Amino acid sequence: MRAVRIPILSMVLAIACGLAFVARAGIRGPGKYCGVIVFDRWDTCFLLSGPYITYISEKVKEDLRTYKGQAIQVDALDVFQPKNPGDALIRKYKIIGPAPKTRSWFALDGLELSAESDFGPEAAPRFAMQIRNVGDNSVRIGSSEIAPVLVALNPKCGFCPSDGPSAAVITRVDLLHSPGATWEYTLDGVSYSVAFAIDSATRPPDSFDLLPGHSMTTKITFQVPFGQYQFLFSYGGGVHEEKSLASNAISFGVNGAGVATLLE
Numbered sequence: 411m412r413a414v415r416i417p418i419l420s421m422v423l424a425i426a427c428g429l430a431f432v433a434r435a436g437i438r439g440p441g442k443y444c445g446v447i448v449f450d451r452w453d454t455c456f457l458l459s460g461p462y463i464t465y466i467s468e469k470v471k472e473d474l475r476t477y478k479g480q481a482i483q484v485d486a487l488d489v490f491q492p493k494n495p496g497d498a499l500i501r502k503y504k505i506i507g508p509a510p511k512t513r514s515w516f517a518l519d520g521l522e523l524s525a526e527s528d529f530g531p532e533a534a535p536r537f538a539m540q541i542r543n544v545g546d547n548s549v550r551i552g553s554s555e556i557a558p559v560l561v562a563l564n565p566k567c568g569f570c571p572s573d574g575p576s577a578a579v580i581t582r583v584d585l586l587h588s589p590g591a592t593w594e595y596t597l598d599g600v601s602y603s604v605a606f607a608i609d610s611a612t613r614p615p616d617s618f619d620l621l622p623g624h625s626m627t628t629k630i631t632f633q634v635p636f637g638q639y640q641f642l643f644s645y646g647g648g649v650h651e652e653k654s655l656a657s658n659a660i661s662f663g664v665n666g667a668g669v670a671t672l673l674e
Contacts, residue, residue, distance in 0.1 A: 438464070438491040438498030443484055444509040444647060446656035447477045450561050451640045451673070454574030457484070457500075459509075459647030459654045461557035461582045465499045465572045473505065481509040481653045492569045497581060499571040509653040518646055520545020520622075523657035525642055527672055528629060535632040535662060535670035539643050542625035551626065553614045554586035555646050558606065558630055563638040576640075579604050585628065586616055605633040636666045638673065 443464050445457025455471035457464040464486075466474060474482075488502035511518065526538045539558065543549050560580035570577045585608060609629035620626060632641075640661045647654025661673040 437494055438489050440486055440489055442506065443486050443500065443503075444481065444652055444654070446479065446481045446644065446647075446654055447474050448642070448656065448659070449475065449478055450576055450659065451638075451661045452563055452574065452576040454561070454572060454576040456572075456578075458559065458642070458644050458656050460555060460644050461584050462647070463497050463559065463578050463581045465497065465574070465577075466503075467499055467501045468573050470500075470502060477505075479656070481647075481655070483507060483509045490571060492571055495582070496569060497571050497578065499573060509647075512652045517549045518653060518655055520547065520549060521620075521645065521655060523643065523645055523655050525657045525660050527660055527662070529670050529672075533669040533671070535634065535639070535641075535664055535668075536629060537631075537641050537660060538627050538629050539657070540625050540627045541620065541645060543620040543622055546622055548622065549620045550617060551614070551620050552586070552617045554584050554616070556585045556614070556628070556643065557581075557583060557645070558585075558643045559641070560604075560606070560632060560634070561640045561642075562634070565637075579634070579639075580606060580632075585614060602635050603633065604635070607631050633668065634664055636664055638663045 443457055445459035445464060448458050449455050455466040455474060457466065483506040484503040485506055486500045486503045489498050489500055491498040520543055522542045522544050524540045528536045528538045530536060541551060558580060559578055561576050562579045563576050565577050565579050612628045614626055614628055640659050642657050642659040645655045662670050663673055664670050
């Protein structure tokens with residue numbers, strides 16, 4: 411089997427850990443933060459809210475374990491952001507409760523998110539992102555609110571706020587503004603590249619209506635160095651603002667030839 415190569419885009423930039431193709435700048439200081447509580451394959455904890463990740467320090471994450479998979483709001487009292495734009499680490503917080511729903515035009519009720527592997531005969535790290543309307547009413551979906559996330563074990567990058575064993579190497583992107591992106595960076599004299607591309611045949615329009623019982627599926631393919639990864643995606647939210655949804659997570663490994671295999 412041979413690895414699939416993703417076409418290199420004309421826009422290439424140096425990255426620190428998780429620096430996005432779309433520059434989503436903002437100082438991450440003390441205050442209220444929302445997100446779905448995620449404990450990844452390596453037990454690193456973070457809030458996932460749309461395109462944004464906010465890590466929870468290893469020293470204080472246990473209070474959030476019972477909220478795994480739920481969208482909650484916390485009052486962050488100590489926040490560390492090594493680089494702006496960039497993700498942040500919450501080192502002290504108080505739990506407020508469920509994340510609020512504030513934007514009336516932004517519908518989440520009745521939606522379910524699911525991710526599935528779609529490696530195919532070439533064993534490329536490709537996945538299907540599906541949003542299904544299981545409710546009773548039509549829902550307007552915005553592609554700018556669909557955000558893929560790729561977490562890596564021991565990523566080779568600098569300025570990373572995570573103090574756990576893993577961190578996101580793709581974050582702060584969405585399907586509307588960054589349907590494909592490529593990063594290249596050098597660390598300790600070694601060059602690395604991380605890339606993703608959205609399948610043109612399944613790329614969604616800027617916005618669309620999802621009828622009850624209907625679903626939308628988009629396929630995404632990654633090009634990453636040898637290592638272990640976990641993929642999931644989010645819909646809605648924002649780092650401070652409000653409730654969001656998250657899909658299931660899929661763990662996989664990539665060998666030196668770019669061939670992907672699922673991990674249990």
